[in-house]
Amino acid sequence: MAEINIKQVAKQFGGTHALHSIDLTIADQEFLVLLGASGCGKTTLLRIVAGLETATSGEVWIGGHRVDKLAPRDRGIAMVFQNYAVFPHLTVYENIAFGLRMAKLPQAEVDKRVNRTADLMHIENLLSRYSGQLSGGQRQRVAVARALATEPAVLLMDEPLSNLDALLRMEMRAELKTVLAESKTTTIYVTHDQVEAMSMADRIAIVNEGRIVQAASAVEVYRNPAEHFVGSFIGNPPMNFLDATALGDGWWDVAGTRIKGPSVKQNKLQFGIRPEDISVHSPKTSNPQDSPSATIRVLEPLGSHLLASCKVDNQMLRVVLDSDASVKAGDPLHWSPVADRIRWFDPATALAIL
Amino acid sequence: MYSRKLPYLLLLPSALFLCVFFLYPFVLVAWQAFVTDTGELTSEYFMEMATHWKFNTALINTLLLALAVVPFQIVLALYMATLVNGMKRGRDLILYIWTIPLGISDLAAGIIWLAIFEQTGFLNSFMQSLGFIEEPIGFLGYQNKGTIFVAIMLAEIWRATAIVLVILVAGMGLIPKEYYEAAEVFGASRWKQFTRITLPMLKPSLQTAMILRVILAFEVFAVVVALGGTNLPVLMGEIYTWQYDLRDSSVAAAYALVVLAISIGFTLLIMWGLRTPKGARV
Numbered sequence: 001m002a003e004i005n006i007k008q009v010a011k012q013f014g015g016t017h018a019l020h021s022i023d024l025t026i027a028d029q030e031f032l033v034l035l036g037a038s039g040c041g042k043t044t045l046l047r048i049v050a051g052l053e054t055a056t057s058g059e060v061w062i063g064g065h066r067v068d069k070l071a072p073r074d075r076g077i078a079m080v081f082q083n084y085a086v087f088p089h090l091t092v093y094e095n096i097a098f099g100l101r102m103a104k105l106p107q108a109e110v111d112k113r114v115n116r117t118a119d120l121m122h123i124e125n126l127l128s129r130y131s132g133q134l135s136g137g138q139r140q141r142v143a144v145a146r147a148l149a150t151e152p153a154v155l156l157m158d159e160p161l162s163n164l165d166a167l168l169r170m171e172m173r174a175e176l177k178t179v180l181a182e183s184k185t186t187t188i189y190v191t192h193d194q195v196e197a198m199s200m201a202d203r204i205a206i207v208n209e210g211r212i213v214q215a216a217s218a219v220e221v222y223r224n225p226a227e228h229f230v231g232s233f234i235g236n237p238p239m240n241f242l243d244a245t246a247l248g249d250g251w252w253d254v255a256g257t258r259i260k261g262p263s264v265k266q267n268k269l270q271f272g273i274r275p276e277d278i279s280v281h282s283p284k285t286s287n288p289q290d291s292p293s294a295t296i297r298v299l300e301p302l303g304s305h306l307l308a309s310c311k312v313d314n315q316m317l318r319v320v321l322d323s324d325a326s327v328k329a330g331d332p333l334h335w336s337p338v339a340d341r342i343r344w345f346d347p348a349t350a351l352a353i354l
Numbered sequence: 355m356y357s358r359k360l361p362y363l364l365l366l367p368s369a370l371f372l373c374v375f376f377l378y379p380f381v382l383v384a385w386q387a388f389v390t391d392t393g394e395l396t397s398e399y400f401m402e403m404a405t406h407w408k409f410n411t412a413l414i415n416t417l418l419l420a421l422a423v424v425p426f427q428i429v430l431a432l433y434m435a436t437l438v439n440g441m442k443r444g445r446d447l448i449l450y451i452w453t454i455p456l457g458i459s460d461l462a463a464g465i466i467w468l469a470i471f472e473q474t475g476f477l478n479s480f481m482q483s484l485g486f487i488e489e490p491i492g493f494l495g496y497q498n499k500g501t502i503f504v505a506i507m508l509a510e511i512w513r514a515t516a517i518v519l520v521i522l523v524a525g526m527g528l529i530p531k532e533y534y535e536a537a538e539v540f541g542a543s544r545w546k547q548f549t550r551i552t553l554p555m556l557k558p559s560l561q562t563a564m565i566l567r568v569i570l571a572f573e574v575f576a577v578v579v580a581l582g583g584t585n586l587p588v589l590m591g592e593i594y595t596w597q598y599d600l601r602d603s604s605v606a607a608a609y610a611l612v613v614l615a616i617s618i619g620f621t622l623l624i625m626w627g628l629r630t631p632k633g634a635r636v
Contacts, residue, residue, distance in 0.1 A: 050539060051539075052535050052539070071538070078540065079536070083532055087533060089555055090554075130631070130633035132633055150541075
């Protein structure tokens with residue numbers, strides 16, 4: 001059992017706040033991804049859990065023990081580094097065995113574990129090589145094998161795939177997911193790649209400017225972003241945001257159309273809709289009252305679909321169209337949002353309104 | 355403009371320089387040591403050298419000094435470099451202070467330590483004023499070979515540890531921090547990090563530092579002359595004696611070749627001992 005509790009952890013570098021009082025609980029065997037843009041504090045948070053960085057305030061608990069005063073080696077963790085940190089002066093075998101040797105395991109056990117993890121990561125034929133003779137992908141595998149060999153209760157991964165090329169990254173993503181599911185460790189995984197986060201995570205914690213703005217499943221953060229930031233960060237293309245003005249009784253004017261929304265006191269709200277949650281009508285069948293018109297500016301044929309960037313009421317609206325839709329730039333587009341996929345945001349706080 | 359010959363052309367001046375000022379004198383010395391005035395090949399100079407009563411003493415003293423000084427310097431420099439690298443502030447200042455002896459010539463260094471150890475030196479007057487001794491002790495007298503040896507050791511360590519330190523500090527700075535973080539996460543204590551990460555990754559610097567120091571240790575001369583005079587013969591001192599006092603350049607040349615052979619031998623030994631396995635280079 002290794003539940004991780006992060007309690008009010010804050011970190012300051014000089015005068016700047018890298019982390020503002022983070023509270024986060026990661027359940028035993030959960031795969032949690034810390035997702036955010038570079039410089040948002042996600043790596044700092046991971047390094048605080050690892051003990052490579054000291055928090056300015058707050059507590060870290062692993063498996064029911066407070067660890068924030070302990071050295072990294074006493075925390076029962078293993079880590080995969082962004083630049084792999086595979087020791088160049090040791091063979092692949094000795095790299096994988098490093099943690100086991102430090103724990104003074106008998107040679108038979110070391111042998112068994114090294115061979116097993118090497119098999120798992122498909123590097124059993126590289127054991128006598130040095131890291132200088134390996135490709136980036138192979139080095140990554142060694143780094144993961146080294147971490148898994150210690151059978152850690154907690155595995156920390158700091159952008160482990162970011163130095164690999166796109167194809168290799170996709171392959172490793174799937175492989176890592178399988179391997180980690182079997183290993184039953186509690187994992188914190190840092191990445192700036194939302195596809196990586198969504199495809200691997202049990203739960204994604206989105207970090208922005210030193211705060212966790214939402215921690216939920218991939219589908220939840222995608223469908224129900226808790227903040228304007230989450231909607232604009234997750235999804236490619238991101239969520240559309242349009243200004244909405246109150247008409248009374250929970251009705252809102254969005255780009256010249258009446259849309260039913262929340263009954264709140266504010267006069268202005270932001271209307272959010274995903275580009276694929278927009279339906280498009282032909283001009284004849286639609287009633288101009290409830291289907292606002294937009295003008296197509298740019299069309300991007302992306303194979304699986306056609307992405308239309310439109311102007312509506314002087315605001316940007318991206319719409320996902322069928323790949324064989326016969327439209328061209330300059331055409332008007334009659335659209336309406338899928339009612340249960342609309343999100344409303346308070347422009348003052350940027351928080352979602354339910 | 356670029357041609358295959360260009361790199362060789364650029365190397366030519368330095369190659370010529372080495373030939374004129376190194377290779378040519380070396381051939382001359384070798385010639386002197388092996389060939390008589392009448393032009394016959396001979397080993398008589400080597401025989402003369404080896405059968406002289408001071409040869410064995412000089413050889414043993416030189417080897418013992420190198421053996422006593424160099425390992426101690428390496429260990430001391432490793433410790434100092436670790437301290438310096440662990441410092442957050444004032445690192446450069448400490449480094450400058452520790453390297454001051456590098457700016458002092460070896461003869462001057464010998465004289466400084468002579469001022470400490472001689473009959474009327476600082477050590478004697480210090481101990482006398484504290485009442486530890488009644489009258490001055492002749493530390494460097496001919497009957498005290500042991501203290502002369504220790505004094506030379508101290509002077510050499512004081513004088514030449516800094517060069518090892520500079521090389522090791524530079525080498526340690528090249529080891530990426532993440533290796534230490536990885537070692538730390540995987541359970542290595544400070545000491546284990548030193549033995550399992552620092553030492554192996556420092557091999558190239560250690561190699562350079564040790565070769566440099568060992569070669570210089572076999573050439574120890576001025577410090578020995580200042581502190582021991584002729585009481586503690588060393589190889590380099592014998593070369594000087596044969597060349598200038600006994601006016602026999604041929605035997606001096608034979609000595610020089612012995613020093614060269616020992617230096618090459620130890621260089622090869624160090625290179626082999628601290629070799630990096632193929633593929634393990636960063």
